[in-house]
Amino acid sequence: MRNSHSLRWAALAVLLVAEAMNLLDATIMNVAAPAVHADLGGPVSAIQWYGAAYTLPFAVLLVTGGRLGDIAGRRRVFRAGTAVFALASLACACAPTTGALLAARAVQGAAAALVIPQTIGLIRALFDGSELARALGWIGPVMGLAAVCGPVLGGVLTHAASWRAAFLVNVPLGVGVLLATPLLSEDRSPRRPRLDPLGTALATAAAGLVTYPLIEGAGLVRYAVTWTAGLALAALFALHQRRRDRLGRSPLVEPGLFADRGFPAALLCSLLFFAVATGLTLVVVVQLQLGPRIGVLPAGLTLLPWSCAMAVASWYAGARLVPAYGARVLHAGLGVLLAGVLAAVAVYAVVPAGRYPWPLLPVLAVCGAGQGLFTVPFFTTALHRVCPHETGSAAGLLNAVQQLGSTLGVALLGSVFFARGAGAAFGTAAGLLVATGVAGALMTRCLDVGVKSYGRAHANR
Structure with missing residues (x-):
């Protein structure tokens, strides 16, 4: 594969299409959900x-999906995940009931957890040197698009x-990716880790118990029982991971990551x-379709200022701001997003529920700009002092927590919306963002990330 420049870049395009397909599926559903329910x-x-x-x-199986690629081969697992994702998308499109659709969506998420962790390893198998940096540099713009x-x-x-049709679009994309997988080089870890079925089951059950009452609603007793059970299983998961580490059995999460307060x-x-970012986009499109009843297309277009501002702010932060100001850009992004969220509260307080909230459009652009400013420096900051042998586990855990945050955001903010409205x-x-700022301040202080380290990181790209 390395002897053909054009084939390597064609293979990169295949991997990027697969990544974009999984992200598109999550964002498309946020817009289409009210129509599905109707x-x-x-x-x-x-x-x-x-x-x-x-x-x-998707969240709880990401690390396990990465481990399967290490063991069975990343191209093989990538191919299997893509095939299952396409079939599950077809099942979603044909679902006759809500229960059938939810089951197919769960299979889609599990398949995405097989696909996404393989892409970085497969790109590293295709490229090296300066070409590797250029290839990895395409991931951010494609995800932004x-x-x-x-x-x-x-x-x-x-x-x-x-x-x-929002699900059927995945079928030709998935088939195209599968037909192009011979362009990819097989790759696997020289040191094959072991799977941890018990750890995966504990993490899944804990996340499910925490999420369920937020969506379904419950009395105080049920909240207390389910959350206590979820936290107990999370504690068992942590103990299980420490035991596997002592026995040398490849824990899902490297315990050494928690030796420093900065990474937690x-x-x-x-x-x-990400609970805020994902939950709010759902609130906006659902409110527009259930309040002013403007239809799914105008509701989707309403999010365009958020998305475009996020893309522009991400580019400008990566190119100019982060190399010059380092982790301070992260805090600035949180401040901008908080300002946008508070402005949205004012808009919803003034505009009647039955009218289209035109003043919301520039406010959503402010929110998107804040998200773009935050995300670029965040991952560099979070991984600043992670040891080389812990990088894979740390990156996988960050991505898993991001997806879990998206789940909790949809559950919590969606429930607040249905009970008390968009405002x-x-x-x-806004309250969650204040807590995010506290966690961000603790992270940057513990990890001691300075402007010079950002400058070196960008200079070496």
Whole structure:
């Protein structure tokens, strides 16, 4: 493979399409969910479950998916995950009931957890030297483009055909990726780790118990029982990981990552931030379709200022701000996003529920700019002092917590919206952002990330 320059870059395109396909599926569903609910019926909480059923298995199986690639070969696991994802997408498009759709969405999330962890390793197998840096540099722009196109594509497909078309679009994409997988070089870890089925089961059960009452609603007793059980299983998971580490049995999470308070603070920061970012986009599109009843296409287009501002701010932060100001850009991004969220609270307080909130459009652009400013320095900061042998586990855990945060954000902010309205949901998000700022301050202080380290990191790219 290394003897053909054009084939290597074609293979990179295959990997990027697969990554974008998984991101598009999550963002498309946020826009199409009210239309799905109107067609299939069921409880209103199903609108939240359509997203959570995908992101929850995606989150808890990401690390296991990476381990399977190390053991069985990344190209083989990538191919299997893509095939299952395409078939599950077809099942989603044909789902006759809410239960069938939720089951197919869960399979989609599990398949995505097989695909996404393989891409970095497969890119490293294709490129080296300066070409590797250029190839990895394409991931951010492509993901940004997918984030911009997702809401619009979801609105266009649902408006022009039906919500089922939003799932069917994955089928030809998946088939195309499968046909092109011979371009990829097989790659696996020289040191094959072991799987941890018990650890995966404990993590899945704990996340499910924490998420379920947020979506379904419950009395105080049920909240206390389910959350206590979830936290107990999370504690058992931590003890299990320490035991596997002592026995030399490849824990899912490297315990050494928690020796420094900075990395746990980074995990909390990621959980809270992505809960806000994902939960609010759902609130916006659902409110527009259930309040002013403007239709799925205008609702999707309403998110365009957020997505475009995020893409522009991400580029400018990476090119100019982060090399010059380092981790301070992260805190600036949180401040900008908080300002946008508070402005949205004011908009929802002034604009009647039955009218289209035109003042919300520039406010959403401010929110998107804040998200773009935050995300670029965040991952560099979080991984600043991670040891080389812990990098894979740390990156996988950060991505898993990001997806878990998205799940909790849809559950919590969606529930607040259905109970008290969009303004209350944005107000709750403002409180979460304050907590995110505290976690971010602890992270940067513990990891001691300075401007010079950012300058060196960007100079070496």
